[in-house]
Amino acid sequence: MxxxxxxxxxxxxxxxxxxxxxxxxxxxxxxxYLEDQGLLAPRRTQGGYRLFSEDDLxxxxxxxxxQRDEFLPLRVIRQELASPAARDRKRRxxxxxxxELELDLTELCKRxxxxxxxxRELEEFGLLTPRTEAGxxxxxxxxxxxxxxxxxxxxxxxxxRHLRGFRTAADREAGLIEQVVGPSLRAxxxxxxxxxxxxxxxxxxxxxxxxxxxxxxxxxxxAST
Numbered sequence: 361m362x363x364x365x366x367x368x369x370x371x372x373x374x375x376x377x378x379x380x381x382x383x384x385x386x387x388x389x390x391x392x393y394l395e396d397q398g399l400l401a402p403r404r405t406q407g408g409y410r411l412f413s414e415d416d417l418x419x420x421x422x423x424x425x426x427q428r429d430e431f432l433p434l435r436v437i438r439q440e441l442a443s444p445a446a447r448d449r450k451r452r453x454x455x456x457x458x459x460e461l462e463l464d465l466t467e468l469c470k471r472x473x474x475x476x477x478x479x480r481e482l483e484e485f486g487l488l489t490p491r492t493e494a495g496x497x498x499x500x501x502x503x504x505x506x507x508x509x510x511x512x513x514x515x516x517x518x519x520x521r522h523l524r525g526f527r528t529a530a531d532r533e534a535g536l537i538e539q540v541v542g543p544s545l546r547a548x549x550x551x552x553x554x555x556x557x558x559x560x561x562x563x564x565x566x567x568x569x570x571x572x573x574x575x576x577x578x579x580x581x582x583a584s585t
Contacts, residue, residue: 395410399423423441460502
């Protein structure tokens with residue numbers, strides 16, 4: 361991830377240089393296009409030169425990752441960036457080995473933009489998996505992302521009971537990866553556990569990418585019928 365001082369402002373050329381390693385196809389013209397599409401709004405000098413803040417840089421990184429890793433069109437990315445969850449937290453997930461912040465039911469619903477009825481229904485069908493502490497349910501931040509996605513699907517008439525297949529498929533794919541890295545994650549050696557965690561993250565990214573590609577191909581076939 362590219363970093364910059366909170367107060368330092370960057371030119372468009374500098375932004376390109378900072379992101380080039382992670383996004384080799386980045387270009388000044390692409391950044392200008394994203395601005396034309398209303399996805400970026402850098403400051404302008406009196407002479408008309410663009411100046412990017414840290415928040416602008418992070419927003420651009422998020423857009424590029426959503427395009428590259430999740431194959432989302434700009435229309436969907438615009439909705440994602442405008443969502444309540446996106447305003448409250450960064451899009452990027454915490455590392456698999458890091459502890460997530462937890463939310464209560466009210467906070468979850470606020471971040472995901474859903475009501476408590478839908479949240480409880482998502483929990484009923486295993487799409488949300490809170491833990492209980494002192495009689496109160498606590499939800500991981502990732503649950504808010506899941507609830508947000510499910511809430512959008514609900515707007516198209518896709519109810520939580522229709523989404524059990526997604527959860528089952530995810531559990532099945534995670535089980536396959538567990539067969540590969542499970543022994544390393546349970547090893548006594550810190551070095552082996554660390555290597556196992558790195559393999560887990562790498563396999564997770566590869567599996568997610570493959571799943572997205574296969575799903576997109578199926579949708580393209582649907583579109584061509």
